[in-house]
Amino acid sequence: MASSKDSIFERVLQTLAVAALVTIQVLFFLFIPALSCYMIFSTKYWWICVLYFTWYLIFDKDASVTGRRRSEWVRSWTWWAYARDYYPLKVVKLPCGELDPKRNYLFCVYPHGLLSASTYLSVATNVTEFTKLFPQHKSYMHTISAFYKVPVVRDLALWAGGVEASKKALEYNLSKKDGGNISTLVVGGAQEAYYSNPGIHKIVLKKRKGFIKIALTQGSPLVPVYSFGENEIFSQLEFDENSIFQKFRELVRKKLGFCIIYPLGRMDLLGLVPKRKPITFVVGEPIDVEKTENPTQEQIDNLHQLFEKKLVELFESQKKHYLKDYENAHLEII
Template sequence: MELFKIDWAPLQLPLKRRLQTLAIAVDVCVSLSFIFLGYGVSYYLMFHTKLWWVFIIYVFWSIFIDTDRSSDRTSEWYRNCSWFKYSRDYFPVKLNRISEKELESNRNYLFCCFPHGLLSFGVKLGFTTNSEESRKYFPFHSIYTHTLPLNFYIPITRELTKSLSFVPTSKECLDRKMGKPGGGNISVLVVGGAEEVFHSNPGVHSIFLKNRKGFIKVALRNGCPLVPVYSFGENEVYGQYEFGEGSIMRKLQRMLKKLTGIALPIPKGRGLFQYSFGVLPYRRPINVVVGDPIDVQKTENPSQEQIDNLHQLFEQKMVELFESQKKYYLEDHETAHLEIY
């Protein structure tokens, strides 16, 4: 129904679709305002309730006692919450593994995911929640998703972050997870990071990999296989307002990214009850494709040549994954090619 040049959602929609939209709306609001949410709730508890003394104890504990940001505080109840199933089904997000060989239970694996997209729905809903596919494909591994260390210094929301098995992207944390004796860990890392956010638009298939070699060093130091992962459709769920590199808005975005590691795009999406504008993503499928593991020989002090050779091999495997799978997930597969920066 179109009214005042706005494309409105039908009045009669199944309850399931309404719940899916509500679930993704809450997810987006929390993702976009997690800093304000954490400190806002903290301010309220501190100055407007009788629980201020409990909050002071909590802050003291979180700053001076609970200093291990990479500790495992996964809540299986939270990861199994039906709320996340509604969020997954909104697009829907599907996890697909093309390798027929099972991952070895006595090894750790580093999943290197592309592209970032605006909010990384494929990674978040495919790996951080207990989806049917993740339990089926990786039954013998604990999955940890690496995110900005900033997330672990915000009161209240840091607990939700830890409950979903998020851990920092620091070198120490990656080495700890990938160096676990006896194996059994999967680290999920969005290698391109916030820089890919600026290039996230429908029809764009570009990733930032050329100068990203830190994950290569982690793999060599710990001897953990590298697994290429591509989320087909991640860039299709949002558009964004573009700003030239010399514009004031782009300079502000770059400054924020440099200070916090967070890119702040202005999304083009839909609304809660209409499809013409808003910050909610469009309902477009996201298929997270997990490629074949690349075996890595443990080298505690790798040379630059070893790092470059493995990086080149990974880049080659990433292109092969995209080219072999694009026909299943992209409408423009005949002309689509992966651009690597």
């Protein structure tokens, strides 16, 4: 007998929930900014936008650094559970991955994928195993600062426990004296999204050392995380590196922090909804970090090399459980 999660009704709800997450991206890029401009310049409701932006600038601008508008009610919406079951997504902690409740941790996630769907659902909601595996820690997802400048999208992100992927926000969270906090950072960022395709495990790490320095100055252990299946849910249209469009979207990435990408998901839904592929968010062993107020470049480089080694070890030891062609799958680090 089929389970309730396999019923047609449940599968429709799962698809709608995932489509809603994609819609948030569309709201961010197009609809909300356009609507705000329309209301200000073409309607009598301009004062609503003015009030909102005044409140934001005077009272709420720092919320994306402190995470003070986090809502456990929003994080526990059943809607997120439908999105979790769509793939389905599960969170796995390796046996050696125990955390000290009196310390703050920096979880470093790979790969970015097109949506970072597994990171969002694992860290920014209460519907996965993540909260059960780390019950003594409060998790925060660090995302691009541009999200926190767009009405509605900003509020949803803040309620979900989102904060900026900035030095200021990372240091604020990791410096909390009582410990018990997890900052989650998708280190490869928007640049890594360019390489997101099924069967590809290409990550951006070689020159990314800012997070290493922050971990050292705060004495926060680093935790490597690899999300097996994240790159499988979308493919994308490819563009020549020397094409005008590629140069334009690289300019957008550098200036605004996000990528212009044409996703190819389920073709029965115009390619905009991700494919149903299982995703496993695997949390590795914490790398202990001794607090160093003024780390030298050598100390930063050494910790960076150790992190890279541990991330590769995590991938190589776990790939046989989650990848079909695991014998030919290897991390390509750029």
